[in-house]
Amino acid sequence: MRKDNKERIKTRILIILILISVIQIGIHWNMQTQGLPFHFISGIFATNGRAANLDVESLREQYFIPETIMVSISTSHWRLDDRDSQFKKIWGDVRDNYLPSIIKQKPDKVLPKEQWAEITGARCVRIDFDTLWPGDLIYWLAEAKPSDNKGFEGIKSIVITPQMDVNETINTVFIYDENQIYQYQVNIKNEFLVKRYYSNLADEISRKNKPTLRLLSSVSNFSSDKDIFVALNDGKGSAFSTVMAVIPKDIALNRANIENYSIQDNILLEQKESLSANYTDSSRYAMFTDTENLYRLYNDGILEYKYIPSTSSNQDDISAAFKHAVTFIEQRRHLMGDADIFLKSINKKESYYEMKFEYKLEGVSIYYNDIEGVEINSPLIIKANSDRILECRWVIRYISKFDKPTNYNVNFADLLNKQIVSAYPEILDSKDRFFKRIEPGYIFELSDSDSGLLAPSWIISTESKDYFIPLIRKGG
Incomplete structure (x- = not known):
């Protein structure tokens, strides 16, 4: 009996020593790569709950x-x-x-x-x-x-x-x-x-x-390669809210969000313990990397990801590539607030698929205009093949309604004869009468990251330029 008790004690001591050794190794490794020991221990007992398993x-x-x-x-x-x-x-x-x-x-x-x-x-x-x-x-x-x-x-x-x-x-x-x-x-x-x-x-x-709509080509001398519909009788108008689009506070680039692991929890997810952080207070971005993965989060809310090793994997399984892309999105969707994310285009390249996604709120498009202000771009572009995500560039904004909807004038005749004439007469004077879009929506730029209030506008796109004209309130 005494011998059995001694063996049990030895076994328990051995198990405790093994656990202590594992924790010490983890703390040592974690301090080398991340700088803070405590998150490793908490990570053993908790998960972030965002490992999306989408059917x-x-x-x-x-x-x-x-x-x-x-x-x-x-x-x-x-x-x-x-x-x-x-x-x-x-x-x-x-x-x-x-x-x-x-x-x-x-x-x-x-x-x-x-x-x-x-x-x-x-x-x-x-x-x-x-x-x-x-x-x-x-x-x-x-x-x-x-x-x-x-x-x-x-x-x-x-x-x-x-x-x-x-x-x-x-x-x-x-x-x-x-x-x-x-x-x-x-x-x-x-x-x-x-x-x-x-x-x-x-x-x-x-x-x-x-509002009753007509085809643009049937009521003007404008043309398009897609059917564009415009309202000639807008009744009581169309309702739009002011929209807020700001950098989520949990991933705002600052030392506090890195030291308390807020950025790592929301961006890196289950990879947070394996990636080393590189950030200084004077830097425009924080970098997280290991031998295969590179993340950059910029102070303007742009997230970039790159899979470092070269790959020659077959990309022909479009469904696998698509699932990789949307799983990457869904794991971080909470950062986007109430916005809907939709597929704008999918193109087959030599060894991957390039997928462009854009945003909507309650059915209304929220467009992104890049820093140069040249043209509308997709705020979320993912390159993926059958095996994995290869690259991502994501302009992240927490999007929500700021106030109650108000009715706005969406009458095309008023837009054409009043607003375009006064704001951008070159649209009517130009020989470029080919349009890609004429629609109400919202537009945000990188410079809007602090204030972030977006009022509804006419989004007008020709072959050469995009124009943004504020909507007028009904009766205003």
Whole structure:
């Protein structure tokens, strides 16, 4: 018995010594790389809770979202965005019911893109995306089976035309991929919205005093390679809040946020213990690095990341690259406040995919103008392949509403004949009548990081320049 007790005591002492040794090694290593010993100990017993493990359904609901839904009768159009209850209802029906059905069947017809204007000129519900979503990415998000048909190459727009088939159990749907148009006859099952919901939607919205829109090319001599819609009768106007966009206080670049690990907790996450910090009070940025990873956080709120080793990995799995990108974002999304982050473009490069993301608040775009003020840029650019994130540049702002919404004048005739004439007459005098965008929204610059109050403006982009004209309050 005594011998057994002695063995137990020895075992316990040995375990305690091993634990003490591990802690001492960790403290020694941590002091060399980070300068503070205590965070290592607390890190053993706690996590930051932000190790996002995103499933496909979460990604689909968070990122696969249209820019707008347009309800049309002939030349009259009404825009829905995610502030409208109909937007969520329609998109939920299309995403969860129509697309899974379409993926399983062959298109009834494949039409030339020249017929797009004719199709969208009928009574229809049109769903437009900010970018052309590649087919392989959509099939992955829809969790398509290998046996599914997968007939389209991508989606830029979807159109539902309820009056093209008199059968109440069938809706005609068109998918546009910027090269051709795919036509489908979709059987309306029990879980679908009834067909008359789509048939009656234009009449319902037209009675709500919502601004009626026209195609820009039909009411002016301006042109565009995309459909730009403008309001000629804006009714009571459109409601916008003043928006606050500031550098999150938890990652403001100062010694206190580094010494109390606030920056490391919010930016480096689970890598915080393995990266060495380099920062001086006179520096514009803090650098965190090891043999593979390099993070730079600048005093203007820009985060840069680079994977240091050279890589020749195959980048062909677009779904894996996309998941790496949005996981990186979601782990740090809390820094963005109430902003929505959406995919603006995705381009295949030689050994990676470049994905550009932009911001919205309650359906309204928040654009970023770089420090030179030359043109609008994407505030979040990620390069990723099938294996990992390779590079990231992220202009981080905590975005939230500052006050209650106020109605503003969005009448295109007033913009053209009053505001543009007085503020930027060169727009009308120029031979450059090709426009990339004319829309209400917000704009922020790096120099706005301290005050950060953004009022709604007209965002006007030609081929050569961007113009920002403040919206006028209704009745103001």
